Amino acid sequence: MGSSTQQAKQAARARGLKPGTFAYRLRVFLELVRFEHTVFALPFAYIGMVLAADGLPTLRQLFWVTVAMAAARTLAFAVNRLADRAYDATNPRTANRPTVTGEIDGRTVALYAGVSLIVLLLAAAVIHPLALRLAPLAILFLVGYSFTKRFTVLSHWVLGFTDALAVGGGWIAVRGSFFAPDDLPAWLLIAAVMFWIAGFDLIYACQDVEHDRREGLFAWPARYGIASALRLSRLNHVAFLVFLVLGGLAEGLTWPYYLATLVTAGLLIYEHCLVSPDDLSRVNVAFFNMNSYIALTLLIGTFGASVV
16 A cells, blocks of 8 residues: 555656646546547537537537536546556556556546436536437446457457547437438548547557567557558548548538548648657657547538538
8 A cells, every 4th residue: 555655646747747736636537538639530529510400419419418428438537547557557558657656546437427427417417318228238338348359450440449439429419319211420520530449449559569579469560560560551541531531522512521531631641750660759749649630631521511
């Protein structure tokens, strides 16, 4: 216990914050749920809403979808941190996470997960009855994806599909349907986002090859090598662009959407130029910066297409 407490204090000092203060607790919470990564999935929930509304959704729809997304993300990351705590402790890249250093205990993380689950279900009930009926399936993926790397290399695509459900949530909030022929654009964009997320998760996982091999995890780079993972990532991003175009055609979108898709292709090319099997030093730039730009570019392009 003493060692854990000392480690927590050292981590707090490294962050330049005094333990017990509001700023410290907020910093630890945001680090726990990786709040900055919300920029990946949230824009696609908004894209689903804009497409379904053929313009702007209502403020009520926007508010509750945002609440649902925040709750879903907190639930997923809280469960992930609990599930991976032992693995994080043996990985130099993740050894300073709050759940490892002792800055936040397991019961608190479980409480975050429980509250987030309740908020997610409440938001789904307000959004639409169909959203509530499908919520258990979404929760299965939100909770379950953290465990898939223990037994399958498909974990990257499970994560991709989990994040891609944001499109479906936004679409359902406005249309109130998900399985009708007119809902095809939503499914095409879900496929697009799945391949996009899987593609950059393959790049991100290249950082942990030695650790994942040592722990017997099934990440693709650990199983088949970094070069194979980077090639597969490129193929996934080609599929991403193909499904983006198909989704735009199915919805009859105008030129701003395709301009955004073209910009996205350029950003992806640059992203892949940042990493190679021999140089992974710029993985974080490729992972966070480029993909943040991609999500926001497509959101702007989709909105532009809805008003032009």
